[in-house]
Amino acid sequence: MSIFIISPNRDPKDWIESFKTQAPDIAVHTDLDAVNPKDIQLALVWNHQHGALQAFPNLKLISSMGAGVDHIFADDKRPQVPVARVMGEALTVSMSQYILAAVLQYQRKFKEYALDQAAQMWNQERGEHSQIKVGILGMGSLGLDAAMKLDQIGIEVIGYGRSAKSKTVVPYYHGDQLEEFLGQINVLVCLLPLTEETKDILNINLFRKCQPGTYLINVARGLHLVEDDLIKALNEGLLSGAFLDVFRKEPLEPNHPFWKHPQINITPHIASVTKPALAVRDVIINYRNLQSGEKLINLADPAAGY
């Protein structure tokens, strides 16, 4: 029984290293020629080639190397076994740090001060965005963690999710309260899972419902954002700027208008750096639970799509 890793374009060496350290008894493979496919019970994947998982007749679990599982559900030739994802601290620490960084650089106008510096201008009057109110769209484990941390450092924050929640640190809206939520905020952070329902959700109609001049931060998936609508919304002043980590086509194409747009900041899909040393812990738990027949953890819901 063993684990097989498929992650084209991502070097899995830190993952392999972490398995070696934390569970030296578990065989972890990456080379199909060096393994009997019947031995593989658990596949650990990131953007695997569709159909590739059919090689493993005894597969019991597909585990994502990140929070997202859309790349797994998109493969309709995959074996129909449970799908797990990365959850917890392995994921939230890095994502929340990125979100705080993006919110605070906007609030404190670091981009504007850098331009002042280039122009040798000492401009104290510039001040800061003193009345920001952040709205977090998507209040799963990532959204809740970011909301709590923004709140702790004195940033006003509210959240929106699909379904009711009994307890949240910050004011929470759900279901048909989306407009009420959007109407209050001037910084919008997208942390939604990608599903048929949420695809293209960041569009001109949604931007119109936010406070004029809202700042957009997208750290979820490129397909959430209608990219032409962002350009339009910036031109019309509906939005004042955007900090984007994800794009419909990655890497972002050479002549894409986002590259040179003065109101758009780009990072190359690096917001959430899953820490293999933390993430493998839960993969190991699932591997052992497969052997002992115990309940698997961190499972995604195929009906919800995340």
Add this chain to the structure above:
Amino acid sequence: MSIFIISPNRDPKDWIESFKTQAPDIAVHTDLDAVNPKDIQLALVWNHQHGALQAFPNLKLISSMGAGVDHIFADDKRPQVPVARVMGEALTVSMSQYILAAVLQYQRKFKEYALDQAAQMWNQERGEHSQIKVGILGMGSLGLDAAMKLDQIGIEVIGYGRSAKSKTVVPYYHGDQLEEFLGQINVLVCLLPLTEETKDILNINLFRKCQPGTYLINVARGLHLVEDDLIKALNEGLLSGAFLDVFRKEPLEPNHPFWKHPQINITPHIASVTKPALAVRDVIINYRNLQSGEKLINLADPAAGY
């Protein structure tokens, strides 16, 4: 009995507004010609002209409009009455937000990603500074608050202060443990008060004791930093960059080498934006305590200089 505000180059209108809202019974003046100087018991000042406070024969308290009181102690023609400063939330929220912003933009390499964007480069390999360890030099109320918040968001942080403390959230060094403190860190945040002892403390000898490539954040006072030594330390690779909010001479002079230095970020002394609405609360408490003869709060220690 009334209050007089002296703040050349700083419009006190938000302060006056806050007094009106929170204590409409207290007379607050800014015009010497419109007041009987004998009525003034409390002077609220920021960078007042030395000697100006001699105008008030019945002065009982000098209150700073910020955390620093060095601008008051530097006036040896001031009446010898107690000196108070801004403390608590009015001050810490804004400063800690700035420090988190400066630390996180460094950790997540936002400056480098902005340069990549300008060059239309999708460079995921750039990653982040994943092993940062922040050292806070000066663990007064500002330092403690910043340390606690960095710790809460998962950034490793230690602190150094002059004297022993019984309880701190993060590892704390004091007295002759400065070298031990510096030897561990690769991000140095200066939050010291300005005294004879701390003037020029950020010099080449101190930089040599930090981890090679340490990143410097100075949000305290310009006189803490020997500016030529910073340039030297950057050239020699002792430091890798600096985020500076304060300078020996402000505004920063037109031909100062910091303006165009690619490893230095400048903001024009805006890190800590004291919130008048919160700060006047404590000034009002002191004003009332003066009337009733009760103990004053937030007093600075003339012997320590802060």
